[in-house]
Amino acid sequence: MAVTSAAPETLAEYLRANEHARLLRFVTCGSVDDGKSTLIGRLLYEAGFLFDDQREALESDSRKIGTQGGNLDFALLLDGLAAEREQGITIDVAYRYFQTKRRKFIVADTPGHEQYTRNMVTGASTADCAVLLLDARKGVLTQTRRHTYIASLLGVRHVAMAVNKLDLVDYSESRFRELEAECRRLAQQLGIEDITAIPVSALHGDNVVARSSNTTWYEGATLLEYLENVEIDEDRMQTAPFRLPIQWVNRPDAEFRGFSGLISSGTITPGERVIALPSRRESTVARIVTYDGDLDRAVSGQSVTLTLTDEIDISRGEVLATPREPPGVGEQFEATIVWMAEEPMLRGRNYLMRVGTSLVGATIAPLKYKLDVHTLKRIAAEKLELNEIGVCEIELDRSIPFDPYRENRDMGGFILIDRITSNTVGAGMLNFELRRSDNVHWQTIDIDKAAHARLKGHRPCVLWMTGLSGAGKSTIANLLERKLHTLGCHTYLLDGDNIRHGLNKDLGFTDADRVENIRRIAEVSKLMVDAGLIVITSFISPFRSERRMARALLEEGEFIEVFVDTPLRVAEARDPKSLYAKARRGEIRNFTGIDSPYEPPEAAEVHIDTTEISAEQAAETLVDELRRRGVLQPD
Amino acid sequence: MTPSSLPRTSDRAVGEGPGGAGRIEPKRLTHLQRLEAESIHIMREVVAQAEKPVMLYSIGKDSSVMLRLALKAFSPGMPPFPFLHVDTTWKFRDMYAFRDATAREHGLELFVHINEEGVKQGINPFTHGSAVHTDVMKTQSLKQALDKYGFDAAFGGARRDEERSRAKERVFSFRSAQHRWDPKNQRPELWRLYNARKQKGESMRIFPLSNWTELDVWQYIYLEQIPIVPLYFAKERPVVERDGTLIMVDDDRMPLEPGEQPMMKKVRFRTLGCYPLTGAIESDADTLESIVNEMLLARTSERQGRVIDHDQSASMEKKKQEGYF
Ligand SMILES: Nc1nc2c(ncn2[C@@H]2O[C@H](COP(=O)(O)OP(=O)(O)O)[C@@H](O)[C@H]2O)c(=O)[nH]1
Numbered sequence: 001m002a003v004t005s006a007a008p009e010t011l012a013e014y015l016r017a018n019e020h021a022r023l024l025r026f027v028t029c030g031s032v033d034d035g036k037s038t039l040i041g042r043l044l045y046e047a048g049f050l051f052d053d054q055r056e057a058l059e060s061d062s063r064k065i066g067t068q069g070g071n072l073d074f075a076l077l078l079d080g081l082a083a084e085r086e087q088g089i090t091i092d093v094a095y096r097y098f099q100t101k102r103r104k105f106i107v108a109d110t111p112g113h114e115q116y117t118r119n120m121v122t123g124a125s126t127a128d129c130a131v132l133l134l135d136a137r138k139g140v141l142t143q144t145r146r147h148t149y150i151a152s153l154l155g156v157r158h159v160a161m162a163v164n165k166l167d168l169v170d171y172s173e174s175r176f177r178e179l180e181a182e183c184r185r186l187a188q189q190l191g192i193e194d195i196t197a198i199p200v201s202a203l204h205g206d207n208v209v210a211r212s213s214n215t216t217w218y219e220g221a222t223l224l225e226y227l228e229n230v231e232i233d234e235d236r237m238q239t240a241p242f243r244l245p246i247q248w249v250n251r252p253d254a255e256f257r258g259f260s261g262l263i264s265s266g267t268i269t270p271g272e273r274v275i276a277l278p279s280r281r282e283s284t285v286a287r288i289v290t291y292d293g294d295l296d297r298a299v300s301g302q303s304v305t306l307t308l309t310d311e312i313d314i315s316r317g318e319v320l321a322t323p324r325e326p327p328g329v330g331e332q333f334e335a336t337i338v339w340m341a342e343e344p345m346l347r348g349r350n351y352l353m354r355v356g357t358s359l360v361g362a363t364i365a366p367l368k369y370k371l372d373v374h375t376l377k378r379i380a381a382e383k384l385e386l387n388e389i390g391v392c393e394i395e396l397d398r399s400i401p402f403d404p405y406r407e408n409r410d411m412g413g414f415i416l417i418d419r420i421t422s423n424t425v426g427a428g429m430l431n432f433e434l435r436r437s438d439n440v441h442w443q444t445i446d447i448d449k450a451a452h453a454r455l456k457g458h459r460p461c462v463l464w465m466t467g468l469s470g471a472g473k474s475t476i477a478n479l480l481e482r483k484l485h486t487l488g489c490h491t492y493l494l495d496g497d498n499i500r501h502g503l504n505k506d507l508g509f510t511d512a513d514r515v516e517n518i519r520r521i522a523e524v525s526k527l528m529v530d531a532g533l534i535v536i537t538s539f540i541s542p543f544r545s546e547r548r549m550a551r552a553l554l555e556e557g558e559f560i561e562v563f564v565d566t567p568l569r570v571a572e573a574r575d576p577k578s579l580y581a582k583a584r585r586g587e588i589r590n591f592t593g594i595d596s597p598y599e600p601p602e603a604a605e606v607h608i609d610t611t612e613i614s615a616e617q618a619a620e621t622l623v624d625e626l627r628r629r630g631v632l633q634p635d
Numbered sequence: 636m637t638p639s640s641l642p643r644t645s646d647r648a649v650g651e652g653p654g655g656a657g658r659i660e661p662k663r664l665t666h667l668q669r670l671e672a673e674s675i676h677i678m679r680e681v682v683a684q685a686e687k688p689v690m691l692y693s694i695g696k697d698s699s700v701m702l703r704l705a706l707k708a709f710s711p712g713m714p715p716f717p718f719l720h721v722d723t724t725w726k727f728r729d730m731y732a733f734r735d736a737t738a739r740e741h742g743l744e745l746f747v748h749i750n751e752e753g754v755k756q757g758i759n760p761f762t763h764g765s766a767v768h769t770d771v772m773k774t775q776s777l778k779q780a781l782d783k784y785g786f787d788a789a790f791g792g793a794r795r796d797e798e799r800s801r802a803k804e805r806v807f808s809f810r811s812a813q814h815r816w817d818p819k820n821q822r823p824e825l826w827r828l829y830n831a832r833k834q835k836g837e838s839m840r841i842f843p844l845s846n847w848t849e850l851d852v853w854q855y856i857y858l859e860q861i862p863i864v865p866l867y868f869a870k871e872r873p874v875v876e877r878d879g880t881l882i883m884v885d886d887d888r889m890p891l892e893p894g895e896q897p898m899m900k901k902v903r904f905r906t907l908g909c910y911p912l913t914g915a916i917e918s919d920a921d922t923l924e925s926i927v928n929e930m931l932l933a934r935t936s937e938r939q940g941r942v943i944d945h946d947q948s949a950s951m952e953k954k955k956q957e958g959y960f
Contacts, residue, residue, distance in 0.1 A: 018854070023666035092821075094802040095795050097848045104666035106846055109802075118823055125825040234664065247679040252712025260708075262676040262827065267662070291710035299662045303675035303708070316683055340823050354828050357683070413826045422832035424822040 018101060024232055027108040027123035027156070030133025031143040035164045039133065039202035040096060040109055041074025043224065046209040047098045074202070093123045102228045117373065117387040118340040120147060121427060124154035125413065128233045131160045131223070136169045136199075140182045142374045145190075149376055152190045153336065153389070153429070155409055158230050159187065159195045162223060167201040171214040198223050237300040241325035242266030243403070243411055245356040246276075246318050250305050258289055258305035259320065261357070264410035266322075267299045268306070275323045276314040277401035282323060283308035317358040319401040319411070327403045327411055330433035331396040334368075338389050341418070341425035345384040347392075351425065355414035358400050362416065365393035384426075393434060405429035452532030456490045459631045460529040462554060463622065466541045466601060467564030468593050469579055470571035472610045472618070476564060477538040479619035484534060487623075487632065492528055494521055495538040509590045515546055522550035529558055534631065542598040557629070562622065563604035568593045570611060667855055674701075674843040675708040676827060677806055678790070681841050682715055684831035685788035688841075689781075692718040692745065694730045695907045696863050697792030697844060699737075700852055703861050704843060705790075706741070717744040719789070721780055723772035724749060725760060725909035727885050733864045748780035760911040761890055768909070778814045781838060788831065788839045796848045806845045812836030853927045860923075866904045867926060869918040873897035880914040 030036035045058075062073040096107040108123030110116065124130060130151040134144055151159055161183045169175045180197035187195035199207055199215050200223060206212035207222045221229065243264040250258040268274070268285060275282045288295040289305040298304045306320065314320075321327055339345045345364060353362035369378040370390035384390045405412030416426035453459055463480070465473040477493055484491045500507075504520055507513040518541050528535045541547055551559040571593070572580040583591035590596045606625055608618045626632045664672070681688050690705060692698050705714040720734060738745040750758075753771040760768040781789060795801045805821050807829045822830055831839060844852070856863060874881045875895050882889075884897040889911060891897070902915035903926070920929045 020663070021666050022663065023669040092803045095846065096802065097796045097846070099666075099848070099850065104848075104851070122823045122825050126827075234669070238662070247676070248683045250709065250712055252709075256711060258711075260679055262672055289711065291707035297662065299664070301664050301669055301672055303672040303679070305710070352832070354830060409826055413828065415823075415825060415828050415830060417830055417832060422830070422834060424824075424830045427823065427825045 025106045027127040029147045034133035035202040129158035161197040173217040234301045237265040240265035244320040260305045276318045281312040283310040331399045332434040334431045337428040339384040352417040361397035367392045456532045462535045468571045471564040471566035473538040475615045518546040544599045561604040562606045566610045677843040678708040688716040688788040689786040690790040750776035808840045869903040869921045885910040
């Protein structure tokens with residue numbers, strides 16, 4: 001079964017078998033001295049994946065610094081850095097490789113101490129399964145709980161509990177069953193669906209590779225058999241919705257534009273509709289381009305380049321999906337974060353966040369709680385220290401396409417980067433979007449007048465007040481605006497004060513200037529209506545043709561002409577700013593009603609006779625009128 | 636069997652399911668397909684994130700695989716970065732010929748850097764020993780070249796299975812402005828997320844073959860029919876035996892001890908470096924198949940052929956801290 005012990009096999013046979021070898025990544029973790037190094041060392045040794053010189057080194061090292069008397073000390077195979085070797089502990093994730101005919105294994109070997117939570121998190125992030133070590137004498141310790149919790153947190157779906165040192169409990173079945181039951185309870189508690197306990201002795205090799213005669217009561221798989229058969233996550237991901245985070249746009253020449261990336265989940269074939277998120281541009285897959293020729297299907301785990309039938313402009317950071325099953329798009333999330341830096345994570349701090357192929361700014365909202373890794377209890381906290389795990393809200397500076405981490409690791413796993421040191425300081429998992437809009441998938445829209453209006457909760461329009469100076473336009477307009485505001489409407493009042501002093505301060509009162517004045521006000525009103533506002537204008541606007549021009553700029557029903565009808569003598573009698581008097585004295589030229597005409601509207605939408613009703617009543621009338629016209633929601 | 640490229644595995648649709656609906660059989664990727672996809676993903680990340688990447692081209696089999704992966708990653712375009720060979724001037728003649736032919740064939744932009752300072756001082760592996768030679772002509776020279784061109788990310792073909800101290804190496808490995816590697820201060824790498832941001836002056840070494848084993852490399856070369864330097868194939872070559880290692884007499888710069896006579900032996904190389912520092916093994920394997928076959932039965936890991944590793948235990952780690960690749 002092992003590569004190097006496959007003696008008389010022909011190359012062709014070997015390759016035929018090995019060609020289909022699959023890849024399994026697993027993470028191992030155990031408390032110090034549970035025997036993890038011995039176990040992995042033995043797997044490597046027995047799977048025949050040691051070379052002669054490595055074996056020789058192992059033998060000579062075993063004699064020199066080994067702890068096993070004359071016997072091989074497999075733990076020595078695994079140590080890496082010189083400093084660690086002296087301390088006799090491993091302090092970082094180390095990757096090991098071995099292979100059988102059926103599978104190639106990548107082992108993320110992580111130390112067990114509590115202060116190295118970040119290492120186990122790192123190792124578990126890519127693992128299909130976890131092998132956790134348990135000392136048969138000691139049983140399930142808080143360390144074991146923590147390791148199991150981390151495996152579950154990182155979405156590892158299969159956990160093997162290697163109940164080690166069984167030789168030291170006389171290969172007792174009852175002890176094993178007891179621990180097995182305990183592991184099951186733990187798994188249930190932590191939401192791990194598949195847990196398998198395996199009785200082993202790493203030191204003596206029982207049930208590691210070969211079935212042991214010391215445990216005839218055990219019918220299950222040996223550790224290696226388990227590893228050769230456990231589900232590979234990539235297979236499961238093939239049945240999930242299609243996701244291709246775009247890494248790079250391949251444009252070797254003007255003709256070719258391809259979108260490159262590693263398919264995170266699902267499958268894709270030419271001819272399928274795809275949508276890019278967050279831009280929401282849609283197209284159809286034209287080709288799946290690879291160096292070895294076009295593919296007629298690509299699946300999760302493959303690095304490909306897609307071309308599309310339309311020339312659409314999408315870039316790194318977007319995700320291609322199918323329009324039927326798109327990911328969510330959001331910018332506020334609840335996330336679980338593992339802190340990995342000496343300097344603590346602080347609320348309100350802004351970090352860079354890399355999620356999929358996007359890089360965005362992320363602000364940490366207050367922590368909801370952190371977890372006591374011993375008891376797994378939730379405790380209130382202000383900050384996260386190195387190796388602590390907490391749950392908090394984060395807010396991004398723009399929307400990203402995402403899936404909850406549970407559903408897709410690539411779409412929901414992220415790292416946080418310190419803006420100053422550029423170091424990776426934390427890792428996290430998106431749990432869900434806070435606005436709960438994850439089921440709302442917007443149609444492709446330009447943010448147009450309707451979109452603005454939707455947000456405002458009312459329709460936009462212009463209430464165009466016309467009438468003589470002193471007719472009561474501004475008084476009514478002010479009252480009206482106040483009423484609308486209390487109703488939650490988004491309004492804006494254009495009057496002589498804010499227009500004549502700014503936009504139109506270059507204009508005088510000649511007929512030509514009056515026309516230009518009104519034209520500009522009409523255009524500004526139109527923009528504001530586009531922005532979704534209820535615009536109230538308060539100008540004399542004496543000429544019919546100008547009011548018609550303003551009306552023509554707007555859509556049917558948006559222009560509401562309000563004739564504030566006050567006879568000249570009444571207005572002149574009120575004369576609040578003494579303008580009529582000045583005009584009569586000839587100090588003001590071209591004054592409407594005196595030496596310039598006022599053309600009353602022929603068919604104003606609203607006619608207000610100020611000699612009949614008060615300004616208050618007039619404003620009320622106008623609110624009613626807006627309701628009647630559907631600009632405002634009915635009462 | 637006649638391999639052409641990686642096997643395209645069972646991609647057939649199977650019969651009707653119980654509900655009568657057709658079901659597509661999952662396409663089961665092989666471990667080599669997964670490794671290939673991962674390496675391509677890494678290369679594309681570098682191109683997307685780094686300012687001025689370069690691929691170190693050392694002419695060996697790992698470089699050949701890395702080049703093929705780069706061609707795949709950016710196809711139908713060419714890899715959007717240049718290649719760099721740090722030349723110690725002591726490579727095998729076959730390697731130079733292969734390098735130039737490869738660059739020509741693919742139209743690669745290839746820079747060759749030699750530490751002229753070292754050449755002036757006459758540094759060579761015979762009088763100065765492997766340690767000094769490697770330091771001056773390889774380690775220092777690489778730093779010079781990266782500084783000279785301003786490359787901020789350099790792809791290298793190192794693998795984690797090569798040597799114990801590499802087991803903890805990151806895929807994106809950070810180097811200070813002095814090109815030093817700090818094993819205690821490497822960034823955690825999770826999922827498929829790589830953080831290539833750095834401070835001014837810092838640079839990265841990128842190892843896209845991190846998760847490949849020597850066997851994977853040979854198998855891939857075999858399945859993909861990737862051209863490699865002929866020195867990997869057994870052939871009658873003039874060698875002398877020194878300290879139990881067979882050294883090929885590749886040119887007349889090799890000083891012979893009194894009475895030492897090159898002898899013709901059928902040998903090949905499992906790894907290629909400077910010829911005076913690279914041990915040959917006696918072998919009859921003169922085809923790819925027979926090499927892979929020998930590999931499968933092999934009981935000696937490849938680094939044994941490299942003289943530099945014998946200097947001291949954990950020497951590689953020391954060298955890395957000093958900036959050796
Ligand atoms: N009796 C017995 N001792 C074991 C077994 N596995 C490991 N050990 C011993 O437990 C000690 C710690 O083992 P090691 O592999 O270094 O533990 P690690 O810290 O988990 O890597 C060593 O002395 C091992 O020889 C076992 O199955 N049975």
